[in-house]
Amino acid sequence: MKLLPFLEIIRKELEKVEELIFSEGGLSYKPLAQSVENILRSGGKRLRPALTILASKLYPADEEKPILAAAAMELLHSATLIHDDFIDQSPTRRNVPTLNSLWPPAAVVLAGDHLFAKAASLAAMTGSPRVVRIFANALKTICDGEIRQLFGAFSWPQDQSDYYYRIYAKTSSLFEASAEIGAILSAAPEEAIQSLKEYGRNLGNAFQIVDDVLDFIGDEKVLGKPAGSDLRQGIVTLPVLYFVKSGGNEELVVKVLKARPEDKEKLLEELLREIRESPAIELSLSEAKAFAEKAQSAIAPLPESPYRSALISLADFAVGRNY
Amino acid sequence: MKLLPFLEIIRKELEKVEELIFSEGGLSYKPLAQSVENILRSGGKRLRPALTILASKLYPADEEKPILAAAAMELLHSATLIHDDFIDQSPTRRNVPTLNSLWPPAAVVLAGDHLFAKAASLAAMTGSPRVVRIFANALKTICDGEIRQLFGAFSWPQDQSDYYYRIYAKTSSLFEASAEIGAILSAAPEEAIQSLKEYGRNLGNAFQIVDDVLDFIGDEKVLGKPAGSDLRQGIVTLPVLYFVKSGGNEELVVKVLKARPEDKEKLLEELLREIRESPAIELSLSEAKAFAEKAQSAIAPLPESPYRSALISLADFAVGRNY
Numbered sequence: 001m002k003l004l005p006f007l008e009i010i011r012k013e014l015e016k017v018e019e020l021i022f023s024e025g026g027l028s029y030k031p032l033a034q035s036v037e038n039i040l041r042s043g044g045k046r047l048r049p050a051l052t053i054l055a056s057k058l059y060p061a062d063e064e065k066p067i068l069a070a071a072a073m074e075l076l077h078s079a080t081l082i083h084d085d086f087i088d089q090s091p092t093r094r095n096v097p098t099l100n101s102l103w104p105p106a107a108v109v110l111a112g113d114h115l116f117a118k119a120a121s122l123a124a125m126t127g128s129p130r131v132v133r134i135f136a137n138a139l140k141t142i143c144d145g146e147i148r149q150l151f152g153a154f155s156w157p158q159d160q161s162d163y164y165y166r167i168y169a170k171t172s173s174l175f176e177a178s179a180e181i182g183a184i185l186s187a188a189p190e191e192a193i194q195s196l197k198e199y200g201r202n203l204g205n206a207f208q209i210v211d212d213v214l215d216f217i218g219d220e221k222v223l224g225k226p227a228g229s230d231l232r233q234g235i236v237t238l239p240v241l242y243f244v245k246s247g248g249n250e251e252l253v254v255k256v257l258k259a260r261p262e263d264k265e266k267l268l269e270e271l272l273r274e275i276r277e278s279p280a281i282e283l284s285l286s287e288a289k290a291f292a293e294k295a296q297s298a299i300a301p302l303p304e305s306p307y308r309s310a311l312i313s314l315a316d317f318a319v320g321r322n323y
Numbered sequence: 324m325k326l327l328p329f330l331e332i333i334r335k336e337l338e339k340v341e342e343l344i345f346s347e348g349g350l351s352y353k354p355l356a357q358s359v360e361n362i363l364r365s366g367g368k369r370l371r372p373a374l375t376i377l378a379s380k381l382y383p384a385d386e387e388k389p390i391l392a393a394a395a396m397e398l399l400h401s402a403t404l405i406h407d408d409f410i411d412q413s414p415t416r417r418n419v420p421t422l423n424s425l426w427p428p429a430a431v432v433l434a435g436d437h438l439f440a441k442a443a444s445l446a447a448m449t450g451s452p453r454v455v456r457i458f459a460n461a462l463k464t465i466c467d468g469e470i471r472q473l474f475g476a477f478s479w480p481q482d483q484s485d486y487y488y489r490i491y492a493k494t495s496s497l498f499e500a501s502a503e504i505g506a507i508l509s510a511a512p513e514e515a516i517q518s519l520k521e522y523g524r525n526l527g528n529a530f531q532i533v534d535d536v537l538d539f540i541g542d543e544k545v546l547g548k549p550a551g552s553d554l555r556q557g558i559v560t561l562p563v564l565y566f567v568k569s570g571g572n573e574e575l576v577v578k579v580l581k582a583r584p585e586d587k588e589k590l591l592e593e594l595l596r597e598i599r600e601s602p603a604i605e606l607s608l609s610e611a612k613a614f615a616e617k618a619q620s621a622i623a624p625l626p627e628s629p630y631r632s633a634l635i636s637l638a639d640f641a642v643g644r645n646y
Binding site: 025026027028029032080083086087104105106107109110111112113114116117118120121123124125126127128129132133135136137139140141143144146147148150151 | 348349350351352355403406409410427428429430432433434435436437439440441443444446447448449450451452455456458459460462463464466467469470471473474
């Protein structure tokens with residue numbers, strides 16, 4: 001199992017999480033079960049389960065429960081990706097064919113539902129109703145965010161508060177829940193739980209902003225998707241907002257959002273170039289860095305340990321990566 | 324609120340369940356939230372929540388927790404119906420337009436997911452990890468059954484064990500879980516919990532067989548869907564199996580299942596008539612009655628009370644109804 005270097009200290013735990021993720025899920029139609037397994041194997045970075053495990057290690061904790069919760073969070077994440085790719089009709093993710101490119105809509109929806117159920121079952125096995133409640137609320141928030149994104153797509157003007165609600169719903173809520181759940185399953189005092197929750201939320205913001213920046217400047221081969229995917233789907237992200245705010249060509253943005261299919265790619269190409277050459281990329285990245293620092297400050301008062309150091313490194317990684 | 328007469332003794336509880344079902348679910352896009360609410364209002368019989376409440380009343384129980392669990396079961400049921408109608412592309416249910424007839428696929432899938440999350444959140448609020456585990460496992464079973472049904476549709480031969488697996492997954496698992504969860508949230512001893520669970524499973528079987536019979540002999544206006552809906556979708560139910568077993572025209576069954584769209588309705592019409600005139604309907608109904616009696620026997624040893632009597636009546640209703 002390939003891990004980010006600073007996660008080596010929890011290799012044993014993350015390997016147990018993997019076992020749970022691939023454990024018999026009860027999907028009796030094997031060809032579909034095999035496709036779901038391929039997707040689960042296709043190399044996410046396992047950041048959410050890592051977050052749960054690390055957050056559980058700052059104070060004494062039961063050994064097994066955080067592993068169950070970590071697997072639940074990864075499966076919840078995978079389930080939402082399956083439904084998202086179906087909704088966006090994405091052909092691939094991480095260079096692997098999506099479920100919706102292989103199976104009919106009905107199978108895709110049900111396979112996602114089945115993973116939700118498996119995730120909820122693992123969350124319940126922690127024996128903590130508070131953990132299950134946070135798990136369920138994270139799912140609620142994710143769905144609500146997706147729905148808002150769906151009906152808000154292609155609209156203009158949009159402002160930063162729309163954007164921040166959407167990235168909280170889409171990403172930060174699950175990072176926040178992952179950290180909070182880990183802390184709850186340890187002997188962390190309530191104040192420390194809140195600090196770890198705050199760490200997770202800010203880390204999620206940093207992470208998603210960088211993702212949104214990479215959609216403009218990342219290597220298409222490494223990312224496994226073409227540049228400008230968000231704008232192509234009508235989704236306005238922080239670099240676009242900063243582009244306009246710093247005097248960029250707002251008219252071109254509107255043109256891209258309202259373009260007829262046959263004109264879209266050419267206009268999009270032009271806008272991507274202008275955004276890349278504008279201050280928008282740097283402005284967005286420094287906002288991501290500010291969130292990473294906020295995350296780090298939130299856990300600064302917690303007891304020093306190699307696990308806390310790993311959380312600090314994770315925040316640095318979130319903003320330093322190119323994939 | 325219109326209730327079946329034998330459910331009047333739990334009117335107060337079922338009214339509280341209604342309140343929870345319609346309580347703020349956190350869906351911030353109001354037009355979609357309104358459509359979901361219309362569907363929730365469109366007059367299910369609320370049998371699953373009634374089952375949870377009644378099962379919690381045979382022994383002393385907390386007042387609030389069974390209400391939370393009952394609302395969770397109804398919302399879980401509604402969420403699966405939303406995804407099912409999408410999968411089957413059904414235009415109406417109970418004479419009300421389905422969500423998929425009003426909204427794009429993405430919104431339908433997400434609205435269903437959001438209801439799952441709300442249901443899970445209510446289940447977690449019971450504070451019982453065992454309840455949440457049963458809830459999650461019921462969802463797993465439902466999804467697995469739907470997937471099997473999807474890939475098993477239009478195939479022939481099929482046997483009764485396929486059929487019983489499918490109706491367990493589709494209906495009885497949730498009836499079973501509803502009764503079991505109610506019992507768990509009371510002071511029922513383990514043996515009584517198992518009896519109520521058995522009651523629920525058998526009631527579910529009886530209920531689904533009658534549903535499948537009504538698809539042949541029911542009043543289309545009352546049911547809100549055309550006769551023969553199952554066969555039209557390639558789904559083989561008990562009356563079809565009994566029709567063939569009792570010497571009916573197997574070739575015609577195969578013809579209907581394999582028919583080209585343009586020939587289908589005529590062949591189906593013919594098969595429906597033959598099945599209605601065969602012993603298959605009576606044979607299926609007596610099997611349903613046997614399950615209802617099994618359900619009643621399962622709870623016969625439990626303490627006598629008006630709630631136990633209501634459960635007995637519920638089993639009679641399941642097989643005596645025409646809607």
